[in-house]
Amino acid sequence: MGRYVARRLLQMIPVFIGTTLLIFLMMYALPGDPVRALYGEQSVDPSQIAAIKAEYGLDKPLWQQYVNYLAGLPQGDFGTQIASRRPVAEVISEAFPVTVRLTIIAFVFTVLVGVSLGILSGMRAGKKTDTGVLVLTLALISVPSFVLGFLFQWLFAMQLGWTTPTVQDSMNFSQLFLPAVVLASLSLAYVARLTRTSIAENLRADYMRTAVAKGLPRRRIISMHLMRNSMIPVVTFLGIDIGNLMTGAIVTEGIFNVQGIGNLVYQALSRREGATVVGIVTVMVLIYLFVNLIVDLLYAVLDPRIRYA
């Protein structure tokens, strides 16, 4: 187990370097110049621009900038946001808790509702409940989340008046609930479908017949035999999905005016702030890699046939 984790951590390094390098190159291949953009339309002394560039190391060749960036990471140095002259790490750590909250609510909602709907329809495959869930998931997948966001905003805020159209306090759990439901809708539909297929398939498995034949109580058969075996593909999906939820938050945050990472990325991209964008992607890639490791370790819990040497 320990050796497996160590090996996986080592394997992460090339993937991490590759991913950040790719984003780094994409960002700095941009035609715009963030330092020049600081001054807007004013005329500036070129030596002043050169001085600022030298201060942040932007005058060095690209490979050297990247090496410097990697070297700074272990100390939590993500570079400097040029417009505000603040460390990128500080800017990200302000916005991050909001997005993490939004993602966590969306994730919990996805798991609870998605898995329940999947169990409900999987146990009654071919019946009316199953068709109902199928239609619901089809609808949730085909309506893009930004459209759903506006529909909810119109219905729950403007028509019914249950809430405000936009979020006033980004750290308030109850205000984040509506954006989180919108964010969760797509994943929820996928989780429900995956759970349904998995359950419907495993219901026919030999071990289920054996469990019934042994006279085990129904509750035990479902929770210990059926659920444990059916959850493996769902857990895999949920692991990958955390990353998707965090990027999906970019759109949802925009609609509901939540002051999180999405807002930050959007502004940074339009201002061509390479350091901020690269920093955010770096954090997201790190989260993605670690969640995947956890998912792989969870397999062993769910399926005892899997052992890690």
Add this chain to the structure above:
Amino acid sequence: MPELASKTDTAVAAQAATTTDNVLATDAGPAPGKPRSLWSDAWYDLRHNWMFLLSTGLILLLLVVAAVPDLFISGDVSPRDGDLTKHYLQKPELGHVFSAEWLGYDHQGRSIYARLLHGTRASILVGVMVTVAVTLLGGLVGLISGYFGGWVDSVMSRITDVFFGIPFLLGAMVVLNTFSERSVPVVSLSLAVLGWTSIARVMRGSVITVKQADYVTAAKALGAGTGRILFKHILPNAVAPVIVVATIALGGYITAEATLSFLGIGLTDSISWGQDISAGKDYLRTAQYVLFFPAAMLSLTVLAFLMFGDAVRNALDPKSR
């Protein structure tokens, strides 16, 4: 994924496939006794599936709209030029079917119905182009790394991991931000560069299962070259799961394009439903139809492709029957 997990998975899948195949060969279909391939089984299945027939009808209609949008509107209506003084946010006339005023006018006095029709082409083109590009690129990578294994596989799989690790939407935003003019091919290729990895993984897994089959060994023993084995023996037998994943993903690419256009970093030279939805959001309180109709059209299109993909999956995947 750990070695053992993938091995048991393949074993289970193979077992499930053979048992269902046997059942089907005797039970289902019009001509018992006649051996039928996976493809003819699938075709038989699809012809009797209402979801497939409905979605195919819808997709054909959308394709005609994409090809000749003016066919569906009476009179000569420009989707780009509006008359602000006459038509500013004019309400829909739901009785005037297929006319310019049917679904109302937007904030620039342009016919919403005409814009719906003219936006179809870009959406469908992006969806289809991304799907084709992703299938070709991912399919090739998966085929090569699955068949050759060893260090080729290791290198290709790490490259796949790198691209898979980049969040799709965020990556697309970064790539598209570098272009000031974003045409359909530019948007499609950018999405494809980030989206090929899942196809590559599916193809690789499928090829690894197929290459252990007896007929591949037989072909090798008879002296068939690598190219012949790959394209005549392995590819036709390994491609089914890839087609399933690709068809289901098509609707998702249409959504991705609309989302990017909504954010203002999508298409610049075409009419796009995503842009129209973005414009309509400012009138959500007063004139909901400006947002509602393009949103409904987009959802309907995605739904059609989604149902199509679902039907194809059910037909091609014996496990889900």
